[in-house]
Amino acid sequence: SPALELPPSHSLPGRAAALAAAFIAWRRGTPGRGPALRALSRARRQDIDGVGHKYHLEFVLEDIFEKDSTVNCTAEVLYHLGNKNAAPDVQFTIEGELKNTDEADNLFYNRIKSLKNELVAENIPDSYGNVPPEMEPIRALAWAASGYVIWKNSNENTKYQLAQIKHVKQVKRSDEYLEFDYMILLHENVSQEIIPWQMTVLWHPQHGIEVTQNSRQPKHV
Amino acid sequence: QLDFWLSPRGTGDPVDVRVPFPSLQPLKAHLEANGVPYSIMIEDVQALVDHEQMQMFRHRRRLQPLSTDAFDYSSYHNLDEIYAFMDLLVAENPNLVSKLEIGRSTEDRPLYVLKFSKGGTNRPAIWIDTGIHSREWVTQASGVWFAKKIVQDQEKDEGLASILDQMDIFLEIVTNPDGFVFTHTTNRMWRKTRSKRSGSFCVGVDPNRNWDAGFGGSGSSSNPCSETYRGPYANSEPEVQAIVNFVKNHGNIKAFISIHSYSQLLLYPYGYTTTPVPDAEELHQVAEEAAAALSSLYGTKYTYGSIISTIYQASGGTIDWTYNQGIKYSFTFELRDTGRYGFLLPASQIVPTAQETWLALKVIMRHTLEHPY
Numbered sequence: 001s002p003a004l005e006l007p008p009s010h011s012l013p014g015r016a017a018a019l020a021a022a023f024i025a026w027r028r029g030t031p032g033r034g035p036a037l038r039a040l041s042r043a044r045r046q047d048i049d050g051v052g053h054k055y056h057l058e059f060v061l062e063d064i065f066e067k068d069s070t071v072n073c074t075a076e077v078l079y080h081l082g083n084k085n086a087a088p089d090v091q092f093t094i095e096g097e098l099k100n101t102d103e104a105d106n107l108f109y110n111r112i113k114s115l116k117n118e119l120v121a122e123n124i125p126d127s128y129g130n131v132p133p134e135m136e137p138i139r140a141l142a143w144a145a146s147g148y149v150i151w152k153n154s155n156e157n158t159k160y161q162l163a164q165i166k167h168v169k170q171v172k173r174s175d176e177y178l179e180f181d182y183m184i185l186l187h188e189n190v191s192q193e194i195i196p197w198q199m200t201v202l203w204h205p206q207h208g209i210e211v212t213q214n215s216r217q218p219k220h221v
Numbered sequence: 222q223l224d225f226w227l228s229p230r231g232t233g234d235p236v237d238v239r240v241p242f243p244s245l246q247p248l249k250a251h252l253e254a255n256g257v258p259y260s261i262m263i264e265d266v267q268a269l270v271d272h273e274q275m276q277m278f279r280h281r282r283r284l285q286p287l288s289t290d291a292f293d294y295s296s297y298h299n300l301d302e303i304y305a306f307m308d309l310l311v312a313e314n315p316n317l318v319s320k321l322e323i324g325r326s327t328e329d330r331p332l333y334v335l336k337f338s339k340g341g342t343n344r345p346a347i348w349i350d351t352g353i354h355s356r357e358w359v360t361q362a363s364g365v366w367f368a369k370k371i372v373q374d375q376e377k378d379e380g381l382a383s384i385l386d387q388m389d390i391f392l393e394i395v396t397n398p399d400g401f402v403f404t405h406t407t408n409r410m411w412r413k414t415r416s417k418r419s420g421s422f423c424v425g426v427d428p429n430r431n432w433d434a435g436f437g438g439s440g441s442s443s444n445p446c447s448e449t450y451r452g453p454y455a456n457s458e459p460e461v462q463a464i465v466n467f468v469k470n471h472g473n474i475k476a477f478i479s480i481h482s483y484s485q486l487l488l489y490p491y492g493y494t495t496t497p498v499p500d501a502e503e504l505h506q507v508a509e510e511a512a513a514a515l516s517s518l519y520g521t522k523y524t525y526g527s528i529i530s531t532i533y534q535a536s537g538g539t540i541d542w543t544y545n546q547g548i549k550y551s552f553t554f555e556l557r558d559t560g561r562y563g564f565l566l567p568a569s570q571i572v573p574t575a576q577e578t579w580l581a582l583k584v585i586m587r588h589t590l591e592h593p594y
Contacts, residue, residue, distance in 0.1 A: 129567030
């Protein structure tokens with residue numbers, strides 16, 4: 001079936017764009033780089049019989065660290081009709097290069113590796129929106145890892161954002177990986193719910209990010 | 222030049238030293254040449270100090286400001302501070318500003334509205350509310366800034382002066398004071414009111430689903446534990462009933478603007494149905510112009526449209542009710558940002574957000590003035 005042009009202000013392509021951005025954050029995020037959606041430029045939608053809804057998107061990404069650093073992207077997001085538990089398929093192309101963060105990543109890696117006591121922190125950002133500079137890589141890691149959680153749990157009726165890191169604790173490892181146990185809050189924009197979510201995140205400068213464990217937590221009443 | 226924070230004690234014991242920048246490379250070379258292991262604990266001490274100073278400046282236990290000129294618009298305030306600000310503003314501008322109590326919240330806090338008026342009796346009016354959802358802190362903070370802005374500019378800004386020559390402005394800064402206090406004392410992410418009902422241990426009603434427009438529809442929840450719980454019946458929340466009473470008793474409100482965050486949207490009715498409002502085309506034009514004015518200041522991009530097509534179906538919403546009451550120019554804002562900080566918008570963005578939003582508000586107010594109905 002043909003692709004129907006949708007206004008970029010429409011809610012449905014907006015959700016697909018947020019999902020694509022979260023997916024890109026997971027695939028391309030590092031402790032020095034947090035891709036985030038700046039604006040949706042163009043959206044088309046195909047209803048594929050027996051398969052699902054496919055969105056063709058053109059959008060602009062910014063970086064959570066540098067608002068003025070932007071890059072154009074295209075993506076295809078397919079929400080599957082049948083299996084509601086299947087994560088949407090996302091394919092993307094970034095026009096040009098994202099900022100190289102190797103030096104910052106290695107500095108962060110060495111800094112954490114040499115800590116005598118495991119890193120522990122909470123409320124990032126705090127109630128007033130503050131993020132201490134030394135916590136920015138911790139936040140960026142959560143931003144990327146939450147992209148994975150968001151991708152796995154999204155459908156056409158959801159729009160998730162990372163709202164806050166409630167708590168993070170480093171888990172010392174004997175191998176070369178860094179491990180962090182996060183308790184995050186996700187904001188789901190359609191239901192307006194704030195959802196606590198636990199994630200165990202592994203990272204190494206050369207091997208990237210892995211979410212080895214994640215689970216939705218009961219809401220505080 | 223080396224500043225020892227943990228002095229040398231004996232061989233085998235660690236030493237902590239702050240190294241001035243020019244000594245950094247020579248010291249590293251010296252340690253490496255002598256096989257002395259080291260690690261960097263703090264990359265940049267100055268940055269930490271600067272950050273701490275900034276934090277302390279922001280969160281200092283403030284003495285009460287003695288005037289609205291001494292008030293810090295670039296930081297977030299609690300309920301007492303905002304209520305004190307209102308009283309100061311009224312005291313400083315008795316000929317323009319008065320404070321009305323339009324009701325009491327569930328926890329018996331006063332619900333205050335500032336009235337900006339140059340005279341007359343029951344003039345056509347603009348209504349602006351902020352903070353109906355308590356976690357949306359940039360909105361109450363912007364409301365405070367708008368109040369001061371109106372007072373500052375009422376003479377020197379021609380547009381505002383001509384609006385106030387013929388119309389009144391009503392501004393409710395903390396529309397949900399119980400929720401607001403809760404965000405300060407207990408849960409920063411609290412959205413709803415704090416009403417309690419027997420039969421549920423969950424607290425609160427979504428005040429933006431509690432209005433009598435499409436009440437009970439599928440754009441709201443019947444579950445008291447939900448963030449979009451509509452309440453047991455329309456206007457069950459005293460915070461909502463107070464505004465309903467005010468609007469009906471006034472009878473001459475011509476524009477109604479309810480301000481939320483976040484998402485950077487400018488919305489008009491309806492949220493509860495896909496049927497367009499009769500004035501959709503005009504409202505769309507006004508929204509387009511207002512969004513362009515907003516964007517002109519810092520380039521902040523807003524999306525605009527009806528609630529239902531732009532975000533989601535929402536039943537029992539404020540501006541659906543006000544529109545159905547005959548208030549044609551009914552709009553909702555969702556302020557900065559688009560998710561990078563979300564509800565936790567850094568205080569440094571309060572004033573820029575308020576400044577750009579004010580330009581959009583002036584477009585709506587001016588259009589209302591120039592298109593009497």
